[in-house]
Amino acid sequence: MVKELTPRRGVAGIDKEMKDIAGHINLWLMASQNLRRHRGKSLAILIPLVLVMATASFMMFTRGGFVKDAEIAKGFLPDVTVQGIEAGRVGKISLTIKKRIEEIPHVKMVIPRVWGYLPLKIRGVDTAFTLMGLDLNRPVYNGKLPWTIERGAFLVPGDRRKAVLGQGVALSFNAGVGDRLQIEDTLGNKGEFEVVGIFNNTVQIYSTDLILVSLPDAGEFFGYPKDEFSDLLVYADSPENADLIAREIAGRFRNTRVLTGRALTDLVKEAFGRRGGTFQAMWLILLETVLLLVWAQSAHLSVDVSREIGILKAVGWQTGEIIEMRMMESLILGLGGTSIGILAGFLYALLGTPGISGYCLGCASIYPKFPVPVNCDFQSIVLLFILGVLPLMAISAIPAWLAGVVDPDEAIRG
Amino acid sequence: MIRVEKATKNYQSGKVKVRALDNVSLEVKKGEFVVLSGPSGSGKSTMLNVVGCLTRITEGRLWLADQEVSHFPDHFLAAVRREKIGFIFQQFNLLSGYSTWENVSFPLLPLGISEKERRIRAMKLLEELNLETRADFMANELSGGEQQRAAIARALINDPGIILADEPLSNIDMGHIRMVSDLLGELKKRGKTILVSSHELQTPMASLLDRTVYFDSGKILVP
Numbered sequence: 001m002v003k004e005l006t007p008r009r010g011v012a013g014i015d016k017e018m019k020d021i022a023g024h025i026n027l028w029l030m031a032s033q034n035l036r037r038h039r040g041k042s043l044a045i046l047i048p049l050v051l052v053m054a055t056a057s058f059m060m061f062t063r064g065g066f067v068k069d070a071e072i073a074k075g076f077l078p079d080v081t082v083q084g085i086e087a088g089r090v091g092k093i094s095l096t097i098k099k100r101i102e103e104i105p106h107v108k109m110v111i112p113r114v115w116g117y118l119p120l121k122i123r124g125v126d127t128a129f130t131l132m133g134l135d136l137n138r139p140v141y142n143g144k145l146p147w148t149i150e151r152g153a154f155l156v157p158g159d160r161r162k163a164v165l166g167q168g169v170a171l172s173f174n175a176g177v178g179d180r181l182q183i184e185d186t187l188g189n190k191g192e193f194e195v196v197g198i199f200n201n202t203v204q205i206y207s208t209d210l211i212l213v214s215l216p217d218a219g220e221f222f223g224y225p226k227d228e229f230s231d232l233l234v235y236a237d238s239p240e241n242a243d244l245i246a247r248e249i250a251g252r253f254r255n256t257r258v259l260t261g262r263a264l265t266d267l268v269k270e271a272f273g274r275r276g277g278t279f280q281a282m283w284l285i286l287l288e289t290v291l292l293l294v295w296a297q298s299a300h301l302s303v304d305v306s307r308e309i310g311i312l313k314a315v316g317w318q319t320g321e322i323i324e325m326r327m328m329e330s331l332i333l334g335l336g337g338t339s340i341g342i343l344a345g346f347l348y349a350l351l352g353t354p355g356i357s358g359y360c361l362g363c364a365s366i367y368p369k370f371p372v373p374v375n376c377d378f379q380s381i382v383l384l385f386i387l388g389v390l391p392l393m394a395i396s397a398i399p400a401w402l403a404g405v406v407d408p409d410e411a412i413r414g
Numbered sequence: 415m416i417r418v419e420k421a422t423k424n425y426q427s428g429k430v431k432v433r434a435l436d437n438v439s440l441e442v443k444k445g446e447f448v449v450l451s452g453p454s455g456s457g458k459s460t461m462l463n464v465v466g467c468l469t470r471i472t473e474g475r476l477w478l479a480d481q482e483v484s485h486f487p488d489h490f491l492a493a494v495r496r497e498k499i500g501f502i503f504q505q506f507n508l509l510s511g512y513s514t515w516e517n518v519s520f521p522l523l524p525l526g527i528s529e530k531e532r533r534i535r536a537m538k539l540l541e542e543l544n545l546e547t548r549a550d551f552m553a554n555e556l557s558g559g560e561q562q563r564a565a566i567a568r569a570l571i572n573d574p575g576i577i578l579a580d581e582p583l584s585n586i587d588m589g590h591i592r593m594v595s596d597l598l599g600e601l602k603k604r605g606k607t608i609l610v611s612s613h614e615l616q617t618p619m620a621s622l623l624d625r626t627v628y629f630d631s632g633k634i635l636v637p
Contacts, residue, residue, distance in 0.1 A: 022526030030523060037511045311507045314468055315521040315568060316496025318489050405488070408495075409469040412507060 027321060031328035045392075046337045048289065053341025053388045058349040060384065064375035065349075077261035078111075078233035079242035085255045095227035097253055101234060104248050106241040111138050112229035114218040118185040118211070122172050129169050131183075131191075131211045133218020152177035152197030159214055163193035168208035170198050183211075191221045291395055309403040310411030319404035326400035330393040338388030342381065349374045415444035415607050416465055416576065421474030423460050423632075434460040435471070436632040442609060444575075447602045447622050450611045452629035458611040459504070459580050461629070465609060466501045466578045467491045479575065496521060500569030502579035506561040508553035508568075514560075515540060515549040518567040539567040544593065559586040566594065570601075577601055579610045583619070595619050 035042045082101065084093030095112075102110050115132035136157045155162055165175060175181055175195050184190045191213075199207045219226065234249070236242050242260055250258045309322050348354075403411045423435040435457050442448050450458035463469045464476060467483060476484045483494055495501070508517045518539060519532035527535075540546045543563040548556055556564060562585055569577060579598070583591050599622045602608055610619070628635040 019526035022528070023524045024526075026523045026526060026529075029529075034511075307507075308509055311509060312520065313492060314466075314495065314501055314503075314507070316492055316572070317520075317524055318492045320489070321524045407469045409463045412468075412503075 023321075024324070027325045028328050031325045032332055034325075034329055035332060042333060045333055049333070049337030049388065049392070050341045050344065052289070053338045053384060054344040054348065056387070057342045057345025057380075057384055058353060059345075060380050061346060061349045061374050061376050062353060064377065064380055068375040077264055079236040079239060079261055080234040080246045080249065081259045081261075081264065082232040082234060082249055082253075083230070083257045083259070085257055090257065092224065092228040092230065093232055093256065095229075097256065098229070098232050100252070101232060101249060104245060104252075106237050106245055107234060108237045109138070109235040111135055111233040111235075112215065112231075113233055114215055114222060114224055114230045116218075116222050116230065118183065118189070119187065120183075120185055127172060129166075129172075129209045129211055131213065131218060131221060133213050133215040133221075135215045148200050149197045150200035152195070154197055155212065155214060159196070160217060161191075161193055162196045162213065162217075164197040164199060164212045165195055166199050166207040166210040169211055170195075181211075189221055189223070191217070193217070291391055305399055306403040306411050307413075309400060310408045310413070313404070313408035313411060319401075322404050323397055323400045327393050327397050330396040331389060334389030334392040335385070337392075338385050341388065342384055346374075346376055349376075415446070415479060416440070416442040416609070417475075417477040418461070418464065418471075419475045419477075421461075421464060421471045421476065423457075423464060423469065424472045433632050435464065437474070438632070438634050439474075440627065440634065442607060444607055445602070445605045446624045447598070447608045448610070449619065449623055449626045450609065450629060451626050452613065452635075454613060456629035457632040458613075458629045460632075462501075462578050462580050462609060462611050465576075466499050467495050468501070496525075496572060498574055498576055500572065500574040500577045502562075502566050502569045502577070502582050504580040504582075504584060506558075506565040506585075508556075508561055508564055510552065510554040513550050513552055514545065514556060514564050517553050517564055518571055520568065521572050535571060536567065539570055540564075543567055543597065559590045562586045563590065563594070566597065575605075575607060577606050577608045579608070581611055581613065583612070595622065598622060 082093060082097070084091045084097075086092070093112075098110050098112055101107060112135055113132065115130060118129045118131050120127050120129065134155075136155050136159060149164065150167075152164070155164060163181060165173075165181070170176065173179075173181060177195055177197060179195045181193045181195055182191075183193070193211070193213060199210065213221070215229075216226075218224075219229075224230075234245060236245050242262075246258045246260050249256060312322055313319065418438060418440040421435050421438050421440075422433065425432040425434055438457070438461065440461065450461055452458050460469070464471050465478075467478075467486075471484060474484070475482060478494060478498060483491065486494065508514075509520070512520075515533055515536040518536040522532045522535065537546060537549060540549050543566060545560060545563050545567065548560055548564075553561065553564065562582065566579075566582070569579075577598070582594060582598070586594060598608060598610070598619065602622055612619070
């Protein structure tokens with residue numbers, strides 16, 4: 001009995017595989033040629049796609065920058081911040097409360113802080129800075145500073161009438177290390193400080209408007225009694241105990257407002273996330289516009305497309321080959337449009353989102369100017385490519401598929 | 415070579431059901447030159463579409479080269495069209511955004527044949543059809559006769575065994591009717607099976623014919 005064997009993959013098999021690959025390459029080449037041939041149609045899709053992806057990119061990158069800032073700062077925030085309440089509003093908090101909080105179980109350290117806003121007019125422009133005094137004899141922020149020094153040095157215990165400035169402040173006053181800074185706000189508070197250091201811009205939204213001085217200097221500046229502070233920074237022996245301590249403080253001291261580090265971070269994220277959300281909504285509308293445009297183009301051309309597909313099928317093309325060519329056209333358009341859009345969006349974000357930076361920063365009218373933070377990470381780019389390319393491929397493949405699954409005669413007749 | 419057995423083809427035209435072929439049987443031997451004749455709407459073009467695997471019959475069976483293809487899935491039918499059939503459409507059906515030689519070479523493109531080789535093969539056919547000077551013209555820049563010859567070239571590019579032509583002489587001038595007829599005669603000499611639809615018997619083709627099949631109202635009058 002002769003057993004029929006399955007043919008082994010020989011020279012003929014390899015030759016067929018090579019021809020298959022060459023066939024795919026031919027289809028891809030034709031797809032790219034088609035885009036050049038139908039320039040008008042290609043540009044009608046490409047231009048809106050670039051605009052949408054540029055908008056989406058700068059929105060995503062700037063929002064990412066804010067969120068990243070907030071995330072970095074989260075590591076430096078105290079576990080619990082306690083503020084005093086006077087007549088229902090935020091007021092001073094006393095040394096007595098500080099001492100009593102130190103007695104609560106799991107509290108590792110309580111650091112008093114005096115701070116306030118300085119409304120100023122610089123070169124005729126209203127602006128506002130934050131002057132903050134910290135106890136330099138204790139490990140400031142539990143030794144985990146939210147800032148690092150770019151120039152000069154940090155304050156040391158015993159320093160008086162000395163300050164470290166955020167970059168926005170240094171820029172506004174044109175101040176450098178060694179300069180003497182005379183401040184008089186519009187409320188009449190006065191002070192003179194020697195600049196000993198400038199913060200770097202790791203966490204822009206926290207440091208840019210900051211003037212950091214010693215606790216007694218800040219108390220004197222704002223006219224605080226010696227045993228009163230703006231708030232208390234409470235550090236737990238373990239982060240898991242933060243909520244427990246917060247509840248305990250809130251229960252014991254009715255005239256305080258207790259904020260956990262997580263709540264503060266969420267507040268910042270929400271504030272900037274909301275703006276990001278606005279852009280996201282805008283971007284979704286734009287994306288929808290592009291998809292509708294592509295769909296309208298496809299629908300408009302459906303008779304022609306159907307006829308073309310019918311002809312190609314009639315001369316021996318497989319439905320899959322036709323869809324492959326159509327999807328390749330969309331892939332090239334999608335990759336091109338998304339790449340250009342991402343690049344444009346990134347450059348726009350790097351330039352500080354001119355025209356809408358005020359909205360991005362929220363308080364820009366009173367804050368010193370500082371660049372909108374930008375964060376361009378791999379995940380965002382992958383997401384942008386997925387959102388820019390896949391819907392385009394899908395939506396252009398559908399008419400090709402619809403025309404491809406009917407008999408060639410029917411497709412030719414449209 | 416070609417065998418159609420009890421074929422019925424129904425179309426849905428809006429709410430109206432049209433029976434384009436009504437229980438028709440036809441057999442064409444290898445190398446035969448057969449004309450399907452009859453008035454408009456008689457079913458001759460539908461028969462060509464059925465034999466060319468451009469449309470499926472509603473009922474009945476179809477054999478091409480001793481292989482029943484009636485129930486072949488779509489991708490097998492595409493392979494049959496690519497390898498065995500050359501179809502010349504009445505309306506030419508060239509793609510307007512492409513040059514003449516590109517239109518002619520479309521059937522070769524998915525086969526992985528290089529652009530250079532595709533062009534060489536297309537040019538050879540275009541020369542035979544006296545159309546080489548129009549090779550780089552866009553299809554929509556060609557006259558009706560030129561488009562018809564380009565469509566013929568496209569049908570022949572894969573050297574198929576079966577040539578199907580739907581009214582091939584109806585849109586070309588007298589000078590080119592002779593050329594196309596001579597070409598069909600030459601193809602017959604090469605052993606190709608040729609099926610042509612025509613609403614009137616063109617004189618230049620008469621000498622080439624083996625037989626004529628008359629259609630009326632979806633039926634064959636004289637088998």
